[in-house]
Each structure stands twice: as structure tokens, then as C-alpha cells.
Amino acid sequence: MDTLQAIAERRSIKHFDPNHTMTEEERNTLLSHAILTPSSFNIQNWRIVDVQNQSLRQQIREAAWDQAQVTDASMLLLICADLKSWKKHPERYWQDAPDPAREMIVPMIAPFYSGKPELQRDEAMRSTGLIAQTLMLSAKTLGYDSCPMIGFDPKQVSEIIKLPEDHTIGMMLTIGKATQPAWPRPGQLPLNEIVVTNNF
Template sequence: MSNTAMTVSEAIQARRATKHFDSEHVMSDEEFETLISHATLSPTAFNIQHWRFVRVNDRSLRQQIAGAAWDQPQVTDASLLLVLTMDVQAWQKEPERYWQDAPQEARDFILPALEAYYLDKPQVQRDEAMRSGGLVAMNMMLMAQQMGYDSCPMDGFDFDKVAELIKLPEDHLICMMLAIGKQSKDSWPRLSRLPQSEIVIENHY
């Protein structure tokens, strides 16, 4: 880790959606492990952990994905390209394992509640998976920042085509792609954010 002193505030302020990466830089397996192990401490409803990270190392697959992403250079040049996929049905795949460390009385209460929450509710299942994806992606980008990496969240690609290329299972969805690497060219100045007077609503609309 190259920048252990970075605070959360500093990581948030330093992160930019990076377009240009050093294509020569290699991320070590140890760094990858650090990134994943921190990102997956993100919260998920019922601890379901819908995320399934497709790490694309294969150069020709990267080229094909770039072709489905308007040839955005991040896809081929980032040290790490993840297709962040979500198992929408994870809620019903051996859910006991999500709660195996909890006391028995908690398990007795939570597991039926979990089933009742998702059963026959495809919109809820999907929304929940996407919520998990947004949270894990953000933590991954902030952790990357602390480790001296830059990142780009991406949805500028043909989802159906990328799903086909990575052989996405029927009951999974793609949330976004994440490109992580060393920035090779300065970003343009950050775009301004909307004023708080527009985005903060006190009590109700």
C-alpha cells in the first residue's frame, strides 16, 4: 500500500473518474487481494453479498469488451478491469451461510424474514442487488485511492454484449464495470456539483 496516511476525506476528494491509465502497470495479486478484502466489507441487506467480480485479464477479451464500450481506453489500459456482476438470486442460495456466525436466535428470526422479503418480488430482488453493487463499487474505488490507484466506474458499454462475452449466468446482472490502475494523464477539472439548496430536502418535499 503506497499511501496508508490518506484519510477517508482525502480519498473522496482525490478520486476522479479516470480516463487514461498506464497500460504497463501491473497490479500485484497481493494488492488485488487487499482491494477485494476491503471492498467486501461493504454492507448488504441481510448480509447477502450479491457481488461476483469478473476479473478480466485475458487481453483479447479486454479488446472485445472495449469494442462493446465505444473503445474507451480504460477497458484495455487499466491494470485491473472488473465486470461487477450481481447474483440477483443470491438471497435464496443457501442463505444460512450469510448468518452462520450469528447466535441461533438471530438465525431463527432472520432467515424466514429474508425469504419473506424477497420471495416473488423480482423488482425488490433486483433493486437490492444493485444497491449492493453501488456500495461495493464505491468502497473499492476509495480503497484503490488509498493504495495509490485511480479508478473509473463505467456503464458506457453494451450490457448484452458484455454479458455474452463473460458468459453471464441467467440469474445474474451486470451492475457496472470498474477500471482500476495508475493514471497516465491529468483529468480535466472536476465538474461542479449541484448546490445543496437543490439537493437537500428538510423533512419532506
């Protein structure tokens, strides 16, 4: 499946086969491609919690309005971000870059984010959205469906996964084999309402 087809066919699926198990190779393929997602200054601030323990999944389901896909999907991922990744040894994000690039960019990172909590959170949300989309399109390409979720109590889920204080949850993502198709698309706005040329 090519990328355009994956985009066209990706839908948010709510019903998954609870008996289907993804292979380790499939799981590794998804995750290893996900981390190729772009991030600002290459800070790679996403942190993915791959919840495999069924007891933890049940607890998360209870904190997610009892949505069945939390326990039925083959993968349950909490797409999180480290709000302070920009200052945690940022030189490692550019360790393989040419010297001129590394010497120019690494010193720019701290001044860009320091003292700007709103920017740090905005960056986290951008990054979690980007990596989630990479995961969803990769899953579709491998023959799996997915569902991005915000229908859960973030405080409860944070406690269940022992989320560090300087992290945040962007969304939950389920991936697996669909047992029911998605509803027909409910209504796409026309391009001329979405795309503005030059200015509003």
C-alpha cells in the first residue's frame, strides 16, 4: 500500500479482534519507523508507553469510559512527551551531524525553550501529533487499523503509567485488526473552506 492510499483508507476504528496478536517484528517495524518522525531541533521529545500488561490495560480502560478498544486492540500506546527534553543533554540529538551544524544548532536549543512553558507544551503537542500520525499510517500500510483517543481521564492514566512530573500525555492510540468497519465519513469540509490563499 502506498502512502496516499494509506491516508485515504485510514479511519478511526473502535472494534478490534481481541484474539489477534501482532508479531514482534510488526511491533518493532511500527515503532522503529515512528521514531523517524520529525521534531523541532530534533529533540525527539515523544515518549511512547507500550502497555502490554493486561491488568494495566483494564485499569486504563476503566479510566477511559470503559471503551473496549483499550483492552481489545493488539497494541495500546500512550503517546507522551517529555516537556524538558530540550535541556536533557541536547548535544546527543546532534551527535552524528556535521560539526558546523552541531556547533550552530545545539547552543540555540536552550534559549529557544527556556522560561517558556507554553512553548514547551505546544512543542509536546506538535510532536505527539506527528508521531501518532506516523504510527497510524504505518499501521495501515502493514494491514492494521488504529484509533487515536482523547476520551480518558489523563490524571488517572498518568498515575497508572507512573508518568514523570515533567511529562504529559498527548493521546492514546490503539492498533489492531478491525472487526467492524468505520462509519461512513461523517462530513468533510470543502477545500475552499479549509485552504486560504496568502491571507484571511
